Amino acid sequence: MKTAMWWIRRDLRLNDNQALTVALxxxxxxxxxxxxDPGLTQSDYVGDKRLAFLWAGLRRLEADLQARGxxxxxxxxxxxxxxxxxxxxxxxxxxxxxxxxxxxxxRRDQQVAETLPLQLVSGLTxxxxxxxxxxxxxxxxxFTPFSRxxxxxxxxxxxxxxPAPERIPPPPPPPxxxxxHTRPVPVAPALPGTVPFKPxxxxxxxxxxxxxxxxxxxxxxxxxxxxxxxxxxLSPWLRFGMLSPxxxxxxxxxxxxxxxxxxxxxxxETWLNELIWREFYISILYHFPQVRRRSFRPEYDGIxxxxxxxxxxxxTEGRTGYPIVxxxxxxxxxxGWMHNRTRMITASFLVKxxxxxxxxxxxWFMQQxxxxxxxxxxxxxxxxxxxGTDAAPYFRIFNPILQSKKFDPxxxxxxxxxxxLAAVPKKHIHTPWTMPASVQQQSGCVMGRHYPPLxxxxxxxxxxxxxxxxxxxx
DNA sequence: TGAAATGTTGGGGCG
DNA sequence: ACGCCCCAACATTTC
Numbered sequence: 001m002k003t004a005m006w007w008i009r010r011d012l013r014l015n016d017n018q019a020l021t022v023a024l025x026x027x028x029x030x031x032x033x034x035x036x037d038p039g040l041t042q043s044d045y046v047g048d049k050r051l052a053f054l055w056a057g058l059r060r061l062e063a064d065l066q067a068r069g070x071x072x073x074x075x076x077x078x079x080x081x082x083x084x085x086x087x088x089x090x091x092x093x094x095x096x097x098x099x100x101x102x103x104x105x106x107r108r109d110q111q112v113a114e115t116l117p118l119q120l121v122s123g124l125t126x127x128x129x130x131x132x133x134x135x136x137x138x139x140x141x142x143f144t145p146f147s148r149x150x151x152x153x154x155x156x157x158x159x160x161x162x163p164a165p166e167r168i169p170p171p172p173p174p175p176x177x178x179x180x181h182t183r184p185v186p187v188a189p190a191l192p193g194t195v196p197f198k199p200x201x202x203x204x205x206x207x208x209x210x211x212x213x214x215x216x217x218x219x220x221x222x223x224x225x226x227x228x229x230x231x232x233x234l235s236p237w238l239r240f241g242m243l244s245p246x247x248x249x250x251x252x253x254x255x256x257x258x259x260x261x262x263x264x265x266x267x268x269e270t271w272l273n274e275l276i277w278r279e280f281y282i283s284i285l286y287h288f289p290q291v292r293r294r295s296f297r298p299e300y301d302g303i304x305x306x307x308x309x310x311x312x313x314x315x316t317e318g319r320t321g322y323p324i325v326x327x328x329x330x331x332x333x334x335x336g337w338m339h340n341r342t343r344m345i346t347a348s349f350l351v352k353x354x355x356x357x358x359x360x361x362x363x364w365f366m367q368q369x370x371x372x373x374x375x376x377x378x379x380x381x382x383x384x385x386x387x388g389t390d391a392a393p394y395f396r397i398f399n400p401i402l403q404s405k406k407f408d409p410x411x412x413x414x415x416x417x418x419x420x421l422a423a424v425p426k427k428h429i430h431t432p433w434t435m436p437a438s439v440q441q442q443s444g445c446v447m448g449r450h451y452p453p454l455x456x457x458x459x460x461x462x463x464x465x466x467x468x469x470x471x472x473x474x
Numbered sequence: 475t476g477a478a479a480t481g482t483t484g485g486g487g488c489g
Numbered sequence: 490a491c492g493c494c495c496c497a498a499c500a501t502t503t504c
Contacts, residue, residue: 224475340475341475344475348476383475384475392475392476393476395476395477396475396476396477397476397477397478398475398476398477399476399477399478402476402477403476459478462477462478
């Protein structure tokens with residue numbers, strides 16, 4: 001009788017799980033195992049909020065496994081060592097895992113595969129990165145042609161989504177007692193009260209269903225409005241595979257077909273495009289792993305950044321004096337999530353107003369975001385900084401005041417995250433420094449006392465950045 | 475998935 | 490009546 005391990009990494013789901021399916025097909029017993037790898041949990045690019053979501057997600061997965069006659073084994077340590085020991089103890093002849101693309105994950109899996117029977121299975125994306133290539137066999141570096149080819153490939157239909165197995169047969173108890181370092185999921189700092197994410201695939205499916213039947217049809221108009229619920233909000237679940245990309249894409253196609261009118265159809269297509277952006281950046285990280293450390297266009301690594309630690313602290317703590325930036329940075333540190341539009345605004349502000357290396361911002365986002373994903377986060381930052389694939393031209397600089405007026409027209413978002421501005425009149429909400437002294441008194445928001453002065457003047461900052469970028473251009 | 479600077483046009487006030 | 494100027498509104502170019 002054959003035992004396979006299902007090595008869980010970022011596929012915390014029983015539905016539509018290709019790795020689990022392969023393990024069940026190829027063995028009589030399946031042993032689900034998660035390894036708490038200090039190389040990951042103690043990285044500079046990880047933070048409490050994402051870890052807490054992961055631990056809570058594992059507990060949920062454990063319950064789902066127990067309902068199917070199985071259990072979750074959680075090991076702590078180096079994956080190569082732990083898996084080798086576990087193979088010895090259980091006599092497992094196969095380890096199945098969903099392939100991952102980050103340089104760390106690929107190095108790790110390569111080491112495991114040198115000595116152990118590791119089989120990697122697709123599932124992180126709808127199509128594996130090797131399957132979406134230009135006619136000459138090289139990878140795309142521009143989004144639009146990538147998405148065109150991607151869309152010509154057969155989409156996942158609703159009935160191709162693999163249902164959760166009814167039973168996952170556990171291996172017979174091992175002859176030796178469990179090793180002492182086989183411990184349960186770390187009792188993590190519970191999710192801070194303000195982090196609004198309930199882990200698990202049931203929650204993910206519910207949210208997808210709700211989104212698919214309503215919000216998606218106004219996505220085109222509302223997705224950029226930071227004061228509305230216009231986005232899917234599914235990123236934390238996608239990040240840990242509590243929702244499979246195939247499930248998301250199948251839902252998008254369904255919505256496209258069921259759309260009542262043309263604008264609704266366009267809206268659903270726009271959301272599908274966002275899912276394709278995710279696949280694009282995963283493909284970029286796979287084919288160009290060096291982007292993790294360097295700009296995709298290396299000439300831009302010659303930029304003379306200002307990198308002022310005080311300015312960086314003002315940015316991280318949400319006290320730049322620009323309300324839209326500060327509101328977003330507080331939303332991030334309080335909830336572990338930020339609206340996509342404000343991700344662009346705050347990123348542009350760090351790079352092009354403060355002239356701070358985009359990697360500083362990339363790291364901070366990874367430390368704060370529950371949905372922090374190396375590929376998408378890196379791609380987004382390089383895009384904003386104008387140093388990446390298909391990037392915004394370097395001279396495309398967001399004006400934080402105009403962006404604020406456009407995408408938070410009533411100031412609702414600002415007031416939600418910056419209570420000190422709650423009573424500031426609409427006229428001044430995007431530019432509180434323009435309040436006359438009497439209005440400052442009335443609204444209980446005195447500049448310099450209740451709210452900080454501007455850390456930089458946008459107009460001057462813009463000129464400085466254009467000069468710095470021009471410098472390396474020539 | 476930008477914004478600022480510069481150019482063009484045309485209506486209206488006014489001498 | 491007419492030309493001049495101002496400037497809003499829009500278009501184009503530039504960063």
